[in-house]
Amino acid sequence: MEKLIVDMDDVITEKGFIRMINEFLGTNYTQEDAESYYINDLIPKDRMDEWVEFYSNNNVYDYANIVEGAKETLEKLNEKYDLFIATAYVFRDAPQVSGKTLNDKYNFLIKNFPFIDPHKFIFISNKELLEADIRIDDSPKKLIGKARLKLLFTAYHNKNMTEEELKESNFVRVNGWKEVEEILLK
Numbered sequence: 545m546e547k548l549i550v551d552m553d554d555v556i557t558e559k560g561f562i563r564m565i566n567e568f569l570g571t572n573y574t575q576e577d578a579e580s581y582y583i584n585d586l587i588p589k590d591r592m593d594e595w596v597e598f599y600s601n602n603n604v605y606d607y608a609n610i611v612e613g614a615k616e617t618l619e620k621l622n623e624k625y626d627l628f629i630a631t632a633y634v635f636r637d638a639p640q641v642s643g644k645t646l647n648d649k650y651n652f653l654i655k656n657f658p659f660i661d662p663h664k665f666i667f668i669s670n671k672e673l674l675e676a677d678i679r680i681d682d683s684p685k686k687l688i689g690k691a692r693l694k695l696l697f698t699a700y701h702n703k704n705m706t707e708e709e710l711k712e713s714n715f716v717r718v719n720g721w722k723e724v725e726e727i728l729l730k
């Protein structure tokens with residue numbers, strides 16, 4: 545079996561952060577309003593401590609939804625590939641609260657993806673250490689390391705990456721789980 549490593553945030557789950565930020569700020573931001581991958585940059589600097597407090601008292605996965613088709617497709621992929629989930633969990637603006645994030649991620653995966661062996665959840669910071677046959681991630685920066693096939697999962701922050709840039713990085717863009725199925729399960 546080929547080893548397949550799949551990212552979690554913005555690939556399996558989505559919109560948790562933006563909904564949480566909107567509740568905290570009383571705003572109606574969309575993900576597209578964030579100018580970078582770090583949606584936390586929407587938080588005014590002078591409210592950062594308060595935001596960290598709010599974040600650590602809530603579970604971002606209570607605000608998130610599962611990306612359409614993720615569950616069904618992962619269940620099928622799990623039959624055909626040696627499937628791992630690899631997710632970064634250190635909260636950039638407050639590393640000290642990251643233990644809770646790790647716990648929330650683990651519980652979310654256990655509950656919603658019971659068909660994946662929990663031994664195959666990888667909690668990591670530097671994804672360059674990963675080696676797989678196939679990787680799926682929404683972050684071009686995290687889609688580094690060894691793999692024969694790298695699928696860049698379309699997200700708000702990578703939409704502007706051009707065909708040329710994709711080619712240079714050896715990425716194949718996938719717009720959703722249906723396209724993943726077409727490539728990996730045909």
Ligand SMILES: [Mg+2]
Binds near residue numbers: 551681682683
């Ligand atoms: Mg991600």
